[in-house]
Amino acid sequence: MKSRYDFLVIGGGPGGAIAAGDLAAKGHSVCLVEKRPAIGAPVRCAEGIGKDVLADYIEPDERWISAEIRTAGIVAPDGTSMVLEQEMAGSKVGYVLDRKIFDRELVWQAAGKGAEVHVKTRATGPIVENGAVKGAVLEACGEVHEVRADVVIAADGVESKFARWCGLDTAVPLRELMSCAQYILTDIDIDPARTVFYLGNKVAPEGYAWVFPKGDRMANVGIGISSRRSRDGNRARDYLDRFVAAHFPQGKTIEYIVGGVSVCRPLPCTVADGLMVVGDAARLSDPMTGGGIFNAMYTGRLAAGVASGAVSDGNCSSAALMAYDQAWRHSKLGKTLERNWRIKEYFITLSDEKLNAIVHSMARMNLKEFSVFNLVKELIRHNPKLLLELKGLHDSLNIPA
Amino acid sequence: MELTDHVISMLVIHRECCGYCGACVSVCPEGALELVDAYLTVEDSCRGCGICTKACPVGALEVTDEEPV
Numbered sequence: 182m183k184s185r186y187d188f189l190v191i192g193g194g195p196g197g198a199i200a201a202g203d204l205a206a207k208g209h210s211v212c213l214v215e216k217r218p219a220i221g222a223p224v225r226c227a228e229g230i231g232k233d234v235l236a237d238y239i240e241p242d243e244r245w246i247s248a249e250i251r252t253a254g255i256v257a258p259d260g261t262s263m264v265l266e267q268e269m270a271g272s273k274v275g276y277v278l279d280r281k282i283f284d285r286e287l288v289w290q291a292a293g294k295g296a297e298v299h300v301k302t303r304a305t306g307p308i309v310e311n312g313a314v315k316g317a318v319l320e321a322c323g324e325v326h327e328v329r330a331d332v333v334i335a336a337d338g339v340e341s342k343f344a345r346w347c348g349l350d351t352a353v354p355l356r357e358l359m360s361c362a363q364y365i366l367t368d369i370d371i372d373p374a375r376t377v378f379y380l381g382n383k384v385a386p387e388g389y390a391w392v393f394p395k396g397d398r399m400a401n402v403g404i405g406i407s408s409r410r411s412r413d414g415n416r417a418r419d420y421l422d423r424f425v426a427a428h429f430p431q432g433k434t435i436e437y438i439v440g441g442v443s444v445c446r447p448l449p450c451t452v453a454d455g456l457m458v459v460g461d462a463a464r465l466s467d468p469m470t471g472g473g474i475f476n477a478m479y480t481g482r483l484a485a486g487v488a489s490g491a492v493s494d495g496n497c498s499s500a501a502l503m504a505y506d507q508a509w510r511h512s513k514l515g516k517t518l519e520r521n522w523r524i525k526e527y528f529i530t531l532s533d534e535k536l537n538a539i540v541h542s543m544a545r546m547n548l549k550e551f552s553v554f555n556l557v558k559e560l561i562r563h564n565p566k567l568l569l570e571l572k573g574l575h576d577s578l579n580i581p582a
Numbered sequence: 583m584e585l586t587d588h589v590i591s592m593l594v595i596h597r598e599c600c601g602y603c604g605a606c607v608s609v610c611p612e613g614a615l616e617l618v619d620a621y622l623t624v625e626d627s628c629r630g631c632g633i634c635t636k637a638c639p640v641g642a643l644e645v646t647d648e649e650p651v
Contacts, residue, residue: 216619225603303618340607340617353608355633360605362639408609408637417639439639441605 182299182319182326186210187492189317189330190296191304191343193220193288196460196477197336199238201298202291203485209492211296212328213288214319216303221284225339225440226474227363227401228278229376229393234475235276238482239290245283248394250275251374257540258381258533275376277393277401278474287478307333307347313454313498314347331497332488334457336481339441341462347453353464356409357445359388359471362417363403364425365395366432373397379424380536386410387529390424402429405442405471407529444468446522451509452502457484465509469521469528476518480509517554524557591630592648595622599642606634606643 186209190201193215201213217223228247235241251274256262292298302321307314308329316329335343341351371377371394379390387407394400404421411417418439425432443464451458459465460477467476487505491497509515531539539560546559602620614628635643 218619223602301619338604340604342607342613342616345613351608352611352613355609355636358605358609358637360637360639408605411636411638413641416641418641437601439601439603439605441603441608441637441639443608 182212182297182302182321182328183210184327185316185329186212186297187331188212188334188488189328189332190214190334190336191317192336192338192462193217193298193300194284194336194338194460194477195287195474196462196481197334198284198287198291199478199481200334200336200459200485200488201296202287202294203482204489205291205295207485207489208295209489211291212330213291213296213298214302214304215288215298215300218301220288220300221281224280224436224438226280226438227391227393227403227471228280228395229275229391229472230278230474231275234479238478239283239287241276242286245279245286246276247279247396248277248373250277250376250394252372252376254372254375254377255540255543256377256379257537258384259537261537261540261544262377263540263544264375277376277395279395304337304343307343307456309347314456317343330455331492332455332457332502334459334481334484334488335462336459336477338461339443341458341464344448344453344456344458344462347456349448349450349453349456349458351448351458351462351464353441353443353445356387356407357443357468358408359405359442359444360408360411360417361388361403361405361440361442361471362421363401363438363440364421364432364434365399365436365438366402366425366429367399367435369398369400369402369429369432371398371400380540381533383533384424385420390420392428399435401438402432403438408441442466442471442473444471444522444525447510447515447518450499451480451506452499454499455497456499457488457502457505459484465514465518467518467521468525476514479512479514480505483508483512520554590648591632591645593624593628593630593634594644594646595624596642596644597622599640601640601642603639605637605639609633609637 190213304317308316377392388405390404459480465476466473614625632645
């Protein structure tokens with residue numbers, strides 16, 4: 182490990198890997214550190230992603246595609262289910278990834294472009310001079326290294342400690358931290374090309390349960406609940422055990438995964454002098470779906486683009502790096518995050534009766550393209566009884582009549 | 583002096599349950615928790631508020647009142 186690089190990237194997930202790879206490809210010296218001994222493990226993810234958004238980052242490869250998804254099902258609290266068929270879901274359906282392989286592939290790509298990678302190497306604090314981040318103190322197997330960099334990219338995921346040490350408040354409000362548990366179940370009867378979402382306050386308060394196929398008879402079966410609804414005997418794992426007992430009593434658990442997903446608004450500012458924050462660490466996971474893989478890769482790439490220019494210009498101040506913050510905030514992603522946060526705030530107030538009414542209504546709709554936005558738009562169009570309630574949401578989303 | 587003056591709220595980590603996922607780390611208002619690979623640590627800045635105990639998906643965290651040693 183050298184004592185100085187152009188860039189130091191904290192975290193070897195998709196956000197960090199894309200940032201490091203892009204920067205290295207531009208000829209910069211880049212060091213990426215991952216505190217875990219292996220990239221991609223342990224998995225803390227349901228592994229779903231849209232097909233269309235991946236293509237810009239990596240060529241699809243069956244080695245990290247566990248399942249190709251063609252339809253999506255939604256199950257109401259009363260058991261009514263509806264399916265969005267391929268033509269309704271459009272051509273842009275999705276994948277369930279194998280994150281252990283996928284994450285490794287992204288880091289290998291970064292390494293192949295010239296980024297230096299260090300695993301089991303943890304940042305223990307920033308180096309700060311005159312209020313600007315100048316690098317990080319790293320610890321690898323008991324050895325301490327001071328590593329300086331023009332810009333540090335914090336891609337340290339849901340824990341988001343690095344930006345916090347640098348003075349950004351990354352704490353997630355308790356109610357907006359989804360407490361999640363997931364099993365990989367095998368030997369279960371599923372449609373291997375369909376993701377299924379289960380709604381309901383008894384199933385998953387303020388969240389949902391999911392079945393994401395990983396093969397013909399295997400799936401990620403998980404649940405996320407708002408942490409404010411979590412208590413002894415009714416924690417995410419308890420809800421999951423009840424869900425599995427009800428739906429997959431014969432399933433065999435071959436992996437056990439827990440995690441937290443933020444569904445709050447993004448950090449009010451994702452840069453500081455010498456610092457950029459990307460992906461989950463910037464609280465950029467989608468408030469409706471909890472999905473964060475694409476968001477991390479997208480912001481990792483944006484950050485790399487701005488950071489490269491800043492270093493070339495010799496100005497890594499927060500004012501110079503702010504172009505990154507503005508770019509993602511004004512992008513389609515930034516707008517979607519804000520809209521989905523508003524929709525989420527509405528959805529968590531719904532009783533099971535209303536959720537039932539919504540799913541019944543959806544079953545009658547012809548969704549041309551499955552997105553949260555279209556869903557709400559169509560709901561409002563098709564469900565006059567809900568219209569009054571949805572009106573506030575409708576107005577706040579500025580949906581054209 | 584009231585009893586509360588003698589009582590210190592302490593965060594106890596049940597390591598046999600902890601899935602080292604970091605959910606607790608993200609909600610701690612003091613930044614007192616950290617996940618060192620697969621090992622959760624608590625710093626002195628922990629004031630025993632118990633917010634993290636709610637975020638834990640498995641119930642690995644518990645706040646107990648203990649007499650100071």
